[in-house]
Amino acid sequence: MMRQTAFAVATAVARALSTNAPLHDVTPLIKSAPLSNKLNCDVFFKMDCAQPPGSFKLRGIGATVKEAVEQGADGVVSSSGGNAGLATAHAALALGIKCTVVLPTTTPDAVRRKLEDEYGAEVIVEGAVWDEANERAKALAAEYKRPLVHPFEGETTWKGHSTLVQEVDEQLAELGLRMDAIVCCVGGGGLLAGVLRGVGDRDNCAIVAAETHGADSFAQSMEAGTPATIPITSIAKSLGAGTPSPVVLRDALASKRVYTHVVSDAAAVRACLSFADERRVLVEPACGAALAC
Numbered sequence: 001m002m003r004q005t006a007f008a009v010a011t012a013v014a015r016a017l018s019t020n021a022p023l024h025d026v027t028p029l030i031k032s033a034p035l036s037n038k039l040n041c042d043v044f045f046k047m048d049c050a051q052p053p054g055s056f057k058l059r060g061i062g063a064t065v066k067e068a069v070e071q072g073a074d075g076v077v078s079s080s081g082g083n084a085g086l087a088t089a090h091a092a093l094a095l096g097i098k099c100t101v102v103l104p105t106t107t108p109d110a111v112r113r114k115l116e117d118e119y120g121a122e123v124i125v126e127g128a129v130w131d132e133a134n135e136r137a138k139a140l141a142a143e144y145k146r147p148l149v150h151p152f153e154g155e156t157t158w159k160g161h162s163t164l165v166q167e168v169d170e171q172l173a174e175l176g177l178r179m180d181a182i183v184c185c186v187g188g189g190g191l192l193a194g195v196l197r198g199v200g201d202r203d204n205c206a207i208v209a210a211e212t213h214g215a216d217s218f219a220q221s222m223e224a225g226t227p228a229t230i231p232i233t234s235i236a237k238s239l240g241a242g243t244p245s246p247v248v249l250r251d252a253l254a255s256k257r258v259y260t261h262v263v264s265d266a267a268a269v270r271a272c273l274s275f276a277d278e279r280r281v282l283v284e285p286a287c288g289a290a291l292a293c
Contacts, residue, residue: 023062029171057087060160065091079137084151089119102137152190161194188241189248210289215239219260238286
């Protein structure tokens with residue numbers, strides 16, 4: 001049985017690495033009747049909560065982990081408040097390599113248990129916020145001689161996230177529609193970087209970057225024109241990057257199409273409840289920041 005299991009894993013790894021097939025799934029695009037009626041325009045939800053580890057992160061991080069394996073890595077190290085670590089661990093398991101995830105102390109126990117029990121990842125808890133966990137992850141990556149999979153930096157990750165926009169374009173085209181605006185939540189800025197790359201140089205699509213008060217480092221950075229560092233006090237822990245990516249900030253400022261919007265924790269939670277009523281799907285407050293816009 002052990003040999004059969006090992007053979008099955010090895011076969012899956014060989015198949016994944018011998019093709020250009022991504023590790024993520026194509027997800028539904030669903031029209032919201034309540035929001036469409038309220039705003040008098042077509043509003044759609046891109047349901048990336050349906051990705052195997054539960055978020056869009058698998059798009060870019062899956063591509064980055066796959067690239068690391070193609071370059072000979074036998075394992076990866078990640079730092080995350082949750083979603084990026086889950087995506088890294090999922091990709092590592094799918095490709096048959098080891099994975100270490102460093103979590104800040106604010107990460108829910110359920111995330112730690114899922115990383116260990118479902119994905120077999122080594123989990124280390126370090127630091128009160130993600131920035132402190134990331135410092136430990138850097139040290140471990142050097143010690144283990146394994147690549148560090150950053151939760152929101154990296155061109156391969158950003159290119160992977162851009163597939164979300166490409167899918168929406170294709171799905172809307174089937175309905176004879178096109179995008180006029182995209183609303184996305186922003187933590188460190190990885191998703192926003194992917195959206196910017198997916199939108200490209202088209203001049204007819206605005207981008208709204210949503211955050212909660214107490215996790216609004218990107219909005220404050222946009223206002224200042226330079227990366228700002230803030231203490232994270234919001235309940236939206238997945239947005240908890242104290243400082244956004246300077247590259248993403250530069251690209252957003254240069255694009256002239258990115259607008260920031262900051263909502264309260266209460267507004268984000270109310271939006272999550274409204275979404276649950278409408279779609280029977282419960283999402284976290286980080287997603288609620290975008291839904292509240």
